Structure formats: structure tokens, C-alpha cells
Amino acid sequence: MxxxxxxxxxxxxxxxxxxxxxxxxxxxxxAPQGDSGPLAAQPWSAAAVNAATASGRPVLVNLTADWCVTCKINERAALSSPRVAKAMREANAAYLVGDWTRRDDAITRELQAHGRSGVPLYLLYRPGRAEPEILPQLLTEGVVVDALKD
Known part of the structure; x- marks a missing residue:
């Protein structure tokens, strides 16, 4: 027995x-690498955000982690959609992904700066605006497309 x-x-x-x-x-x-679905992603950093907005581009920031179920759902349902990719191209927006899987200190500080203690956090920076728009934690195609149109 x-x-x-x-x-x-x-x-x-x-x-x-x-x-x-x-x-x-x-x-x-x-894992987010150079290409996350139809959106070509670059690694997030405050310097990358500043460089893109200084050149007149909006910036969509995705602070995520491999273990974050909500993040993965949003990436599949909204961020990898052709409609969002088209809106990003039309807005000439940069897409930056910060991977917090291993608790990167710079990402932790960015989360805290926006009143968060964890991921997901989606930020839309616009040239000429000091503060980003914080997008909802649950994304849809429409939320992202509408935010890019404003």
C-alpha cells in the first residue's frame, strides 16, 4: 500500500x-522581444520615452510580467490586434515594453510613481504633455484605439 x-x-x-x-x-x-504580435516593441526605459516624445511621437508603454495573467490576456485580446497595430502606425506611436518578471528596480520606481504596486500598467505619453494618460488595467481594442486618437 x-x-x-x-x-x-x-x-x-x-x-x-x-x-x-x-x-x-x-x-x-x-515573452516580449522585438515584436509582440503586430506591434514592434522596444524595451522600456525613461530615456526611450523621453527620446520618442521629444521627436514628436506618442508612446504606449506596457509594463508587464510573464507571470501576470491579466497582462497576457490584454496582450492577446487587445495589444496584438491588427486594429491596434493600424492605430499605432497611423499615430506614429512608439511601443515600449517593460518586463517586470524579475522585479526590475527601474520598473518598480515607475509603477510607484503612478501609484501602483504591480503590473499591468499601461501608459500613453503624448508629446508636449508632462504626465501620461493611465489606461485601464483591462484593455480592449477600442480603449487603445480611442486613446491614440485623442
Missing amino acids: ICAIVVGVLALGLAGVAAGAAGAARSADA
């Missing part, structure tokens, strides 16, 4: 490790 329990626990443990490895591989494939 004890042997059967030990074998069962070991089998469950091995299944969990295999599932975890498969999930990690999928996460690595989905």
Missing part, C-alpha cells in the same frame, strides 16, 4: 515538472 502511494506521488511530481517545463517554454516564446 505505501509503495503504491509513493509511486503515485512520484508520478504526480514528474507530471508537474513536465508541465512546468512546457509552460516555461511557452512563456519564453511569448
Whole structure:
């Protein structure tokens, strides 16, 4: 009887490790890199925001993490849509992604500066405006497209 329990626990443990490895591989494939769906993303930094707005471009900032379920839903439902990509192109907007998966200190400070303690945080900077517009934590295509039109 004890042997059967030990074998069962070991089998469950091995299944969990295999599932975890498969999930990690999928996460690595989905991590924001140079291209997040149809939006070409660049790494977030305060300097990158300043450079883009100084050149007259709006900037959509996505502060995210691989473990953030809401972030992943927003990326799939809104940020990877062709309609949002078109609105970004029409607005000549830069798309910057800050990956907080490993708790980057600069991203932590940016979150705190906007009254947040975690991700997601979506900011839309416009040239000539000191403060960004904070977009909702749950995004839709329409929210992003409308924000870019203002």
C-alpha cells in the first residue's frame, strides 16, 4: 500500500515538472522581444520615452510580467490586434515594453510613481504633455484605439 502511494506521488511530481517545463517554454516564446504580435516593441526605459516624445511621437508603454495573467490576456485580446497595430502606425506611436518578471528596480520606481504596486500598467505619453494618460488595467481594442486618437 505505501509503495503504491509513493509511486503515485512520484508520478504526480514528474507530471508537474513536465508541465512546468512546457509552460516555461511557452512563456519564453511569448515573452516580449522585438515584436509582440503586430506591434514592434522596444524595451522600456525613461530615456526611450523621453527620446520618442521629444521627436514628436506618442508612446504606449506596457509594463508587464510573464507571470501576470491579466497582462497576457490584454496582450492577446487587445495589444496584438491588427486594429491596434493600424492605430499605432497611423499615430506614429512608439511601443515600449517593460518586463517586470524579475522585479526590475527601474520598473518598480515607475509603477510607484503612478501609484501602483504591480503590473499591468499601461501608459500613453503624448508629446508636449508632462504626465501620461493611465489606461485601464483591462484593455480592449477600442480603449487603445480611442486613446491614440485623442
